[in-house]
Amino acid sequence: MTDQAVESDDETAVGSSPRDVTARQFLGRRRELKELRADIERAGLDTLSGRKAPRARVLLIAGRPGTGRTALAEELLRQVAERYPDGALRTRLTAPDGTPVPTERVARDLLNALELPAPPGETADDLAERLREGLSVRRVVLLLDDAGDAEHVDPLLPDAPDCLVVAVAEGPLTGIADVRPCTIGGLDTKSALELLTTHIGSVRVTCDPRSAEALVELCAGEPAALKIAGGWLARRPKESVADLARQLHSADDAGDGPALVRVFRHAYATLPGPAARILRYLSLAPEGYVDPHTASALAGCSVSAARATLDDFVALGLVRAVGTRLPQYEVPVCLIPLLRGLTESQDRPGELQLARARMLERTVRLLTSCRAVTEPADSPARKKLAGLPSALRFPDPAAAAEWLHARQPALLAAARLAVADGDLDTLARRLMAALVRALVAHRGTEAAAPELYAVHGLVLDVAGRRNLPREKAAALLNLGDLDAGTGRTREALARYRAALDAGRAAQDPYATGRAMESVGGAYQQLEDWHRAADWYGRALAQRLARGERADAARLHGRIAAVHTYAGRYGEALRGWRSAIAGYRKEGDVPAQARALSELARVQEYAGRPEESLRICQEAAEWARQAKDVRLQAALQLRLADTLERLGDPAAAKLHRGAAERMLGEEAARSAVGGAPEANPSEHAANTCEIRSASPED
Structure with a gap:
């Protein structure tokens, strides 16, 4: 079983990876x-x-x-x-x-x-x-x-x-x-000396055992303090254990507080200025997760310098390397309050705000690159990606997916922190838009649904705080879609209605049309056929007023389907005929074939087998022109069923044989060349992005 990872706040065990x-x-x-x-x-x-x-x-x-x-x-x-x-x-x-x-x-x-x-x-x-x-x-x-x-x-x-x-x-x-x-408290003296020995070797402890015991006592036997003390001595082979014990004892006489605080402050005071600044700013990293890019953006230095400094901090016991293939680090929880105290006392609020902004901006650019690498080689996104610095580019989609998986907890934490901050809402919106696109590109909407739900909830918080009705409508629509996908239809209906109000407040025809159609879909799921047809009709009226004929034809089909479920076959036939006329004007042959197929089905339900047979034959011809083999086979089977009802079993057998040949040939082609590409018009699910995000992302 795969363990759920957790980062420990302290270590007694010795090693480089906290998860191993x-x-x-x-x-x-x-x-x-x-x-x-x-x-x-x-x-x-x-x-x-x-x-x-x-x-x-x-x-x-x-x-x-x-x-x-x-x-x-x-x-x-x-x-x-x-x-x-x-x-x-x-x-x-x-x-x-x-x-x-x-x-x-x-x-x-x-x-x-x-x-x-x-x-x-x-x-x-x-x-x-x-x-x-x-x-x-x-x-x-x-x-x-x-x-x-x-x-x-x-x-x-x-x-x-x-x-x-x-x-x-x-x-x-x-x-x-x-x-x-x-x-538990500190380690016993013997174990504490063993821990110290793993960092500085046995010679320095053996040569001065009393000073080593004094150092252990000054560290109160606490593993976190001993690791920092051992790391400090390991980086300074000319310093003796007695020297460090004296310096810490002086701090103790000055009343500088608990053992961990004394040891940490001593180690921090000996850091070079740039390294000390990077260490302080690690307190701003989302929930203690940090990588070279995060440290680089926070401190305003190069990625290579940030990584070298982080590796130095690992040796000093100030951060821990996480056991992944990518360079990942974590700040021990016991040190985060100390780092925050240093930033509050040594850095101006404006500097900290700027550091957070740099971190979010870098994260947005990495997410944009992560999503762009999945695009075709000649796409505008890939061409733009080629102009980014090499440190911000991923060599292939697999590397981008690995980075996204490894950094996902930190990315979600960054989004939560950005929303909670309240002063960086523009960057927060860009971050969440980029995160949604990257997750969908690499994992798909269904697999990433839990993370998307959390992100859209954050978008809704920002939109409400900033009074952004367009973004509020988009977030509500996305949340409603996710609710509907998990069977919470009534909750989805409430979100769609709220999205409609927000879309009207924003005077956004796309959002209002989407919301009305989604309300109709929710009522259809609840089998309230009358309300479903009414809301689809409202959405249809808007599409017709805006001259959106393709969407109008699709809505005619949805209204017809609702009437079919309700047993109102006359209204259903009129709806499908209107849909067929709309698809014919748009030149959408596959959609026309499917609409004719549904029209034939309704004629059969209405007790008109001869008319159903004629329309089904017409639909099969359009499906042949559209090269939709699966639809052709389905129509051949329907023709066979209809002919059997009309008393012609010989003709029915011929149509069944034709359907079997079509499906066999289709399966053979799929086995050789992969699964056939889905017809674009089959993707009925609508998406509503965070639409005020920068188009550059």
């Missing part, structure tokens, strides 16, 4: 691990009372960020992995800025990790229920990192005693029954 936990050496915590494993076997309150445990056992690891609490949880998961054959799931419940991650987003991520359905737009309660149902038939261990309170944890607890939940928090989770916290 099992490959690293774990130091210390033997007593804590023994207690936790014993707690799994401990009889709970339900067992003692003779009842079967209704929920999974919950273990709690409590400690401050930086003490190695997440690494301890990961080591526990590694040790008990054999008992949970369906794997491990990981997720974070608190964002780096301290705000709780919405339950809807957490449950959706976990459902995706389980490869279970997570329909876009579904409520947090429904998604949590889906998650509990999925876990009820599995034996998994669930790591809930950085849990804030019991209310955030409780909806995610599996109703399955065979599962295990390991929660990581700063304090107790009052409200969850039968949970005993395992509280």
Whole structure:
């Protein structure tokens, strides 16, 4: 099973990749691990009372960020992995800025990790229920990192005693029954010295063991502080452990606060000015996710310089490299408040705003490039792409798709932060428009529906705040389409009606026409044939007034289909004849053939087989001219059925044979040359983009 990735806020294990936990050496915590494993076997309150445990056992690891609490949880998961054959799931419940991650987003991520359905737009309660149902038939261990309170944890607890939940928090989770916290602090001296040795080697520790022990004491045995101290010494082979201990002791005498704060400030003070600025600005990265492009845009330096600096920060223990093929980094959660404090004290608000704007602008350009690389080689988008700097270009669609997949959490976080900021709404709208186009280009509308739903919701927030009725209408239409696609037809209907009001306020005929047609489609889905025909008729009147004959012909067909469902065959016949006339004027032969096919069907429903036979033959001829083999075969089968009803089985057999030959030849052509290209007129689904975005994107 694919694990849901989570970035730990602290490390006791030694290694370069925070996600490759099992490959690293774990130091210390033997007593804590023994207690936790014993707690799994401990009889709970339900067992003692003779009842079967209704929920999974919950273990709690409590400690401050930086003490190695997440690494301890990961080591526990590694040790008990054999008992949970369906794997491990990981997720974070608190964002780096301290705000709780919405339950809807957490449950959706976990459902995706389980490869279970997570329909876009579904409520947090429904998604949590889906998650509990999925876990009820599995034996998994669930790591809930950085849990804030019991209310955030409780909806995610599996109703399955065979599962295990390991929660990581700063304090107790009052409200969850039968949970005993395992509280941790710093490492013991022996383990802390081993951790320090992995960074600076054994010689410097062996030569001055007292100073090494003093340094461990000054770091309070906290893994995060020890990693920074070890990284600082590793980069300065001429500095002794005693030198660093003296400098930190002086800071301690000055009353500079907790161990991690002292060590971090000492390391920061020795950084060159440009590197210190990059480090400070990493606090602006979306939820701590950073890559060379993000760091480059934030600090206003080259991509190569940003990457070299980030690699230096990895060696210093200030950031962590994420175990992916692309260069990706994360800022430890325990350092983000310290970095934010530095930006507030050393950088002007205008400078920070400019850095955010540069980051969003760079992200927009990368997303534009990511989408453009999927276009044909001679398209305007590809020609424009050739003029971009090489650092902003992707060599092929596969590389662009890999970047989009790796950066998707950061991209969605960037969109949320941009909307929450409120002062960069123009850039936020451009970012969201580019993100939607890139997701659709690489994943398709259906596969990317959950992400698109979230982005369109953000667009709606900005449009409401800025009083932008066109964008509000577009967002409501897109959200309505996604609601309708997941069966929430009444919710979709409400959005379509709101989109109609917004489109009228914007005096946007496209949005109003789309909204009226969508309202009709929603009523059709609800089998309210009268209202469906009425709304389609309103949309038709607008199309006719604007001279949009192709759309008018399509709407005639939709009205005819509604009348057919309602059994009003006379109105249905008139509608299909109007549609056929419109397609004939437009010269749309495939659409004319399909409309004739539907007209023949209605004639058959109306009890006129001879007339249905004649029209079906005419439709087959138009389908032949349109080279639509599948439609030809379908019409041959319909002719066969009609002839059988009219008492001519011999002719019916001939038509069935012709249909079988057509389908066989079509299958052979598809096997040789791939699937046939879909007819453009078959794509009935409408899309409504964020239309005020810059045309350059």
